[in-house]
Amino acid sequence: MRRLGKILLAVIGVLLVLPVVLVLAGWLALNVKPGQDAIARLAMGFVPGLTIENLHGGLPAAPRIGRVVLSDSQGPYLVIEDIALDLDLLRLTSREFRVANLSAGKVTFSRLPVPDPNAPPAPASEPGPLLPQIPQLPVQVALERLALPHVELGAAVAGIPATLSLEAGGRLGADGVFLGAKGRRLDAPGALDLDMALAPGERVKINLRYDEPRGGLVAGLLGKPEQATRVAVALDGPATGAGFTLSADMGETARVQGRGTLSLPAGGGVGLEAAGDAALGGFLPAPVAALRFDLRTLPAEGGATRIERARVETGAATVELRGTVGPNLDVAFDARVNDANTLAGLVPPTVGWGGIEAKGTVTGTTAAPELRLDATLRDPRLPEPAPGLLGPAPTILLRANEQRVHELAVNGRAVTLRAEGAFGETLDLTLNAALAAQDVPNVPVRGQLEARARVTGPVATPAVALDASSPSLEAYGRRFEGLRLEANLPNATVPAGALNLSARLQGLNLTAEARAAQEGDRLRVETLRAALGPARLEGRGEFDLSRKLGTADLLLEAADLAPLTPVAGMPLGGAVRLSAKLAPQGAEAAGRQGIEAELRATNLRAAGQVVNGTVQASGTDAALDVRGDVRALDGRATLRARLALDQPDKRIELSALDVQRQALGIRLSAPATILIGAKGGFSTPGLALQGRPGGALRVAGRWGPDQADLRATLSALPLSVANLFVPDPPLSGTLSGEVRLSGPVARPGIDGELRGTGLRSGAPWGRNLPEGALTATARMRGEQVETRAEFRLGRALSLNLDARVPSDFKGPLSATLRGNTDIAVLAAPFLLGGANRVAGTVSIDARAAGTVQAPQISGGARIAGGSFRNLEYGLALRDIAGNLRGDMDRIVVEGITARAGTGTLTARGEVRPFAEGQPIEMTVAGQNLAPVSSDLFRGAFDADMRLTGMLARGMRLAGTITTRSSVIGIPEGLPGGVADIGEVREVGRGAPPPPPGTAASRRGAARQASAAAPPPGAAPLQLDVTLRAPGQVYLRGRGLDVELGGDVRIGGTISNIESQGALRLRRGTLTVLDRRLTFQRGVLTFQGDIASPEIDLLATSRASSTTINVTVTGTPRAPKIEFTSSPELPQDEVLARLIFNRSADKLSPFQIAQLARVLSGAVAGGQEDPVTGFFGRVSRTLGLDRLGVGTGADGTPGIEAGGYLGQGIYLNVDPGTSTGSPRVGVEIELTPRLKLESGAGTDSQGAGLTYEYEY
Template sequence: MKRVLPLTAGLLLPVALIAQDTENTDRDRSMIVGFLEDNLSGAGRDIRIEGFKGLLSSTATMEELTIADETGVWFTLRNAELDWSRTALLAGRVEVTRIAAEEILFERLPETTDEGIDVPDPEATPFALPDLPVSIDIGAIEAERVRLGAPVLKLGEAVELSLTGSAKLADGSGETNLQIERIDSKEGQFAVVVSYDNDSDVLDLDISLNEGAGGLISTLGNLPGSPPLSLTAQGAGPLVDFTADIALATHGEDRLTGQIALRADPDPDAPADTAAPRRFSADLSGDLTPLFSADYAQFFGPSSTLTAAGVSYPEGGFELDRFALSTRTLSLVGSTTIGADGWPSAFSVSGTLESPDDRPVLLPFGESRSMVQQADIVAKYDVTRGQSWSANIDVSDYAQDGLTIASARIGAQGTITQQSTATSTALGAIKARFGLTVQGLASDDPALQASIGDAPALTGEVYWREGEPFLIQSLEARTDATRASASGQINGFDTGFEFTGTLGLDTPDLSRFAALSGLDLAGATSATAKGSISPLNGTFDIEAEATGTDLRTGIEQLDALIGGSSDIRLSAKRDETGMTLRPSTLKTAALDVSANGALKTDTGALNLTARLDDVSRLGVALSGPLTLEAEMAHSGADSPWNTRAVMNGPGGSTATLSGTLAQDMAQADLDLTGSAPLGLSNRLTSAALTQGTSTFNLGINGPLALSSVSGQVQVTPGGRIVISSAGLALTVNRAVATLNGEQAQLDFDASADTGGSITASGQVGLSGALPVDLTVGLNTLGLSDPQLYETSIDGDLSIAGSLTGAANISGALTLGETNITIASAGLGSGGDIPDILHRGAASGVTQTRDRAGLIQTDSGGGSSAVYGLDVTVAAPNQIFVRGRGLDAELGGRIRVRGTTADVIPVGQFSLIRGRLSLLGKRITMEEGSITLQGELDPILYLVAETETDTLTVQLITEGPLSAPELTLSSSPELPDDEILAQLLFGKDLSEMSALQAAQMADAVATLAGGGSGLVGSIRDSFGLDDLDLQTTEEGASSLKVGKYISDSLYTDVSIDNEGKSEINLNFDATDNITLKGSASSDGDTGVGVFFERDY
């Protein structure tokens, strides 16, 4: 509402547009209306005017004015008319014959808007009172319909009114007539008729309010049940004999009645033309309990009274002989004498708040329920008895929601020194010492209790002499956790009540405020400030210092900057010429910042330097110092800031920002250039290791938003990217990201060390859902794992949609010649190495294990974006699988569907031809395939089948490509060792010679490649304690068998496929001494004695 009235007045009383040209032309709309709309509109205040005519004449009309914000129109004024005298303004008068409107619709309060950074003027503005016209005469005010929407008064329903009236004020006399009536479904009238004639000293007062149940006043006042309400204040007559009757009623019954009276009290001995003193009195009483909820009935009781009587003197000053306020629980009486100079020569106040039944009293004010057992007030001063004065308020057993106080006292005492002259008695000086003491404060909130303790206190001493500043000799507030102090002086109204002095704050243990702030606070702070500040003028001149010791907030990045010793020094000034920031600093063990500058409306300059010892303190995976130097300056009231900033960071990274920035920070024209080594990203992720240099050349032109950014970020050709998980090392030929508004155009080309290249091009959005449209090209790209495969890929992939989760990956890939090697391994029976628990591992060791994928981490239940899949992988032939005697060729097509979280492969690579070689036997492959599972882990399935005189044998290689397993089956069914014996030698296992056993071991080594299934079965069949089958790098195989002959005697025999053999004997003579001997088929022998001890 405070915005609507000035806007309406500004439109209907356009003083600035007085002119003698009274022609109503179309230019009113094109020039004046446009001017008003543009200049009165603002953020959240879009003003539109229709049908505006006659602004330059004595009668102006307007069909409609609307004010809207982002959600729509919230104020409408229709069919407004202003009939006024323009020339009267030249004489200092506002003369309006008629101001009227057919409808005023105030539907809701405007939405709160964020109008950006509201930069105050650097210059301070001296305080001044408004200058009003000499006289006002408004003949008629009319509004046929005024609608206040439900949100305006927060009543739950709209209110509709009509309004008529008039007003006149001139030469000390005036009259007002205002009639307001509800025109909706509720009853309500409000009338004000007031006039005063300065010459006759006659006052005519007639104020009345009548409304039915659920009325505006009773609802706003929260009267129980919103009863019908009436209020009258009526009186007429000269002020030497004036009485006003006052009555307040609900449901037709008086609740408060009484009179206010003024009477002349002439001195019979005074000359006839001497102005007489006037006596005044007030006597109001009634039962107020129906006006409050039943909870407050105990406070008021059935009768509440207010009486007052006194006399005022024509030369100034008055005596209040008697003042009394009484309810069931409250008794307050007092008197005072105030001289013509406005200062007291005596006062006396005493009062008690206490329930007659000794129960706590519920106080009828405040937003929360407050109760007190007893409160007493005593204040007294009498100049005839000396200069001393005193005042005390004592409260016992105070309680409100969640807070109790056992006792509290506000005490003050001092002196009032008067200086008498021949003509008057003037106040010389007043001195006061005061204090607030609290005992037994207890809060249900442990955080509040910890911060203030149970006995906070406030003490102070002040002094004031007439015509001099108000002195604060001392002021101190203490709690268990902190101490605040102030001393200085407050100057007069002409300085805007400027305070000059010193402020202090000491908090030795910030942890007392941890729970209250919600932060893990710790450490100690101390701060002082000295200088001056004027709250009305907005001027200040301050020197401030603050120190901190071992500060902590629980915010990791901030704590890393403020730990240890910290020091802040601020020196600033603001006056009518502008604002000055003298050299100011912030220093901690990690951070060193300094700034200075000066601001005026037409000029300004700011300088800033900062140094951070290590950026890793900010929680990023980078290390090294960071420095910043920045300067800003402008040379005109509307000119932008010329800005330049230079940053030097870790690894030789640099950035320079230069250009202009609007004073309200709404528009910018900035260039950002620099470079950074790609190796910095290696500290952020191990998914890809990079080497080289990146450069950027960006511009920001427009609002400070991503849509205003343009330019390029590129990698210098020759940069390296190594993706260890894919065995891929790339050399960058071209890598450019071109930013244009809210999207980036990507262009990437890199060659692979394994042959071929990879390209990428397209657009990526930089805001919202991050829309993407990329094409990735694989050009005979070589991929290999020395232990498993070697291949090349051709084809294109398309990534389109949203990177936040609605993208799809599609395309067609073709595999070139692909060689898959089934790894061979020793067949000892030791099994897998168990998991190793690393204790106290150095950071370098942990980082290496992490990059090698040996550290499993819990994702914490988080989810990443899921993309759709539609990729075809084709290889018509030339997928070769070799190793462990296998030699197979496969081909086919696989289509990968589903999503990255749920891969659904369709199709397989099927066997074209193949064989299995085993001890010179070539067994033909009958069937085979390579398929994909959900995790894109290829599954190998190959079946070789052959027949002997007595058996049909199948050898099945099946499992993950990196670790397939061999299974044997036969018809008729036999154990695995018997199947091999029959397949290789055509005889039972028991009939085999040692050499044949070695040959079978070689076959098993060829087939199994790892694991202990077959080996373990053969070992158990022969009753051996150890059976080890090994294959050398040259392809030779050997068999070693071992057996305990007794508990202390162990022997083993080794035979290779060339018939060479060796025997070893171990004899444990004692727990620490072992005798060893050996002999080979070459004639070599050996013997030794070994001493062993565990420690």
């Protein structure tokens, strides 16, 4: 038993001592060389690319490592030397993990590691809170000292090489986070200081300052090493809400300013409220670089953050967020994007919109978010016909996550798009499109179309299957019927698969079929066939993709293109044939792709031209010979060249080039070579062209890719050479000069001189202009282009320009323009054959400064001795003179005056030629204007009008014209007995020209000049003018003497004048032979054409027991006078009783002859017209408004005279030649319908009121 007890005691002792022995053994193993090496190998086995050298020191409390290296496939990227770690392990008994010292003598971080393609994917991170949370650890962690005295960062890491030092210390525990850090640049100025204390429920403090000059570390990391960087954050206060300010400044690159409060509640979470603005022009495009932000968040349950308000606003868009972010997401957002013009430079010019409105949600988890987006696109601006098909407000719906599109729907007015499926490394997407367009406004597409596509397989080599069909589809005037398309591509990156197309296009059968298969590196085109009416395409071939060689045959031909006219939209004819053959040439190892191709056109008719010719190419992909012979436009062009393509720099060797048309031509003077560089640019030792009938053009030098030295010389080259390619208008004159470009391609220097003599255009508008002469020089150095130019057009025009313009059109400019113009000589060719005549001179002395985008003008132009006449209508303006003055960004019309009869017309205002739309504002006024003096019209008026609007978009002329006294004359027409039968045209011939000097000939010449002249660029001029005629508007001629008054509104445009209103009868008479009738009713109605108002006058008389009515209708140019009676009598009987007061069968032969003249159209009988006859001349001499012969109550003739004493006051004098008792009467117009009449004679006097009403 004792022995057993000793054994048990020994066992117990061993068990008690064994742990101590094992611990001591382990400690000894860790602190001897073999053990430490084993630990290093174990660590290197767990971390790929890790190398640990010279692990020593006391483990585990004070290890030391000589060198640690991290490497990847490209070698070492991080090296840490002389690592020291000191742990105070005894503090673990107090639940504190204390690091007394962590230091490294040198750290070299040369570049970022290269990802390992064979590494397994990183596991998905667990969803976390939006704002960082303070971790909860079982022990307190303290770092007394972190020392990195020498840290080297490579340019691949920080953007620039940098050397710095870093010292830090801190503590993380249940009471919060406390950290202090200091960093300094060693190779340049730069400092970082941080003092942070985050104690939830107690206090919050962050003081951060970072300051570096240009070439700093942070700026380098951001790719902006040329900017100085300053960052300051100041946060200090209670944890319930500590105020802070934030500022960051990187010069023009970035600027951020903000302020707010931060809270750290004791229960956990972070609260933040902040607002500020930022200018990030160095990182964001200009339209969105300036932004404002406003944020408010609060802690939520489970470590989440509730976003109560988050708003970011730029000049182009606004985004607002609200919801909860944490392990689970529940966020809603609204976004608005302004007009696409506010995103200039970010959006292609062919894409735009009036606005975008979007709203949506983000749900799910941070690891697997789910997105829903609903958007409306306002007024889309896309290539036609998309805008019409989409309509004014198409909608977009998207539901998706990171791996799958649940639903994508675009709904427009006539088109819908649908998509759904999986995406990522493997695709499985289905896309559907449908078109249903029937009479959609402004859309050149009608009909139905349905299309479906399926995309499957790896994203790098997806397979695509497509099918589309349409029973009827019309696009841009071309109609497809029974359209069916099927396509299958097993690998969309390789042109292999199958395609079938069938349809009827404009009544022609359209078919297409293609079959291609890939077997390894060989691609075999089994079938390539297409046909449209008489045109057919056939081909087949086989290609070695690895050697880029193949054998193929291709044929495209159409024996008669005429049936394709409906497809082309223009007349076609003739035949065309294109054939090509490909076959390898040369040895197997150095084989070249052989090419034989020919394009032949036989009587090809298109665009009104007939083309015949051939173009041939033969050779290989190393050297290709090209020959061409084409005849068109009554000319012929021939070409022979060789293309050398076997070197990186391609070479074009021109041996012949000749273009000729009648007596004109240009040809290659000698063989020439053009070298096209592999990196861009070209060069030539000399390319010389000889003109016919004379002159030469030579180009020599190089352009690019970086430097340029190119010279072009013109030697008396006829301007008519341009008519080789553009027949009209015929040009004449010669050009000489030289231009040299040298220096960097990005900003070359330019020296140029150009001289032109005998310049003339053969267009109808230019045939009678004097010959022009031009001299111009240009010189560019750096950022300035200096230009001097002088242009002379005989004595019609002389201009001198001296300008200095920035080459980038952004800097300051300086320009002076001086010159003189003889308006009569310059305008004469344009007015030739018309009725208009102009004269005068214009002197120009204008200057421009400022910038190209915002020029500032001064100086101006002076008009003197001007006049305008229209021989057909008798319109005349004389003594036209005035000044136009430049004032910064506007042209001021200081006062242009013109004499119109005895009155003066004045125009004043301004034009802003550089503002959007070129706004204009002018006033036009005048008193007692009498610009027209003719048999058709004579009178005077006052004008007060205003011209407003924009020159580029449209203007409006509004105001009033008030007549003083006007006479509308009715022409007497042809003599009695001669009938005007109008134009005579000989059958089978065109209409003969009108006799020279007639109005018709002048109008025809004006139309021809207008048709030949360039189309006008002026915007429409809207009219809103009121013509006020209170009285004294006379209608005279053919026996009529009528006074009218009223208002007429003149509207429409200057090219299509419309009128609305009427001039009503004040008083009036009709003289037929020796009878004078007084009108009881009358109106001159304006409805539409202002030159053709409708006349409606009625006069009534009695002869014995017969009531006779005389009506005047028609227009002033073609009045119609009718005589009727009650009871109804023949017209000759009515006239006999009216004029001679007796029956027609009792008239004398002389009276019958007079009656015949009246019936044949000479209504005024043998009397002179009131406008041009005896009474007209006497009335104008005496200053009377009315003078004529009247009849008394018993038919006795007498003289009547009258005139206006003032506005609406008319004096009438009867000398008593018919009554024997003279009388004086006064008529006062109280209103347009109410008049006060009074009269006095030797035997009586009286007064009364007269009220008129028309029904």
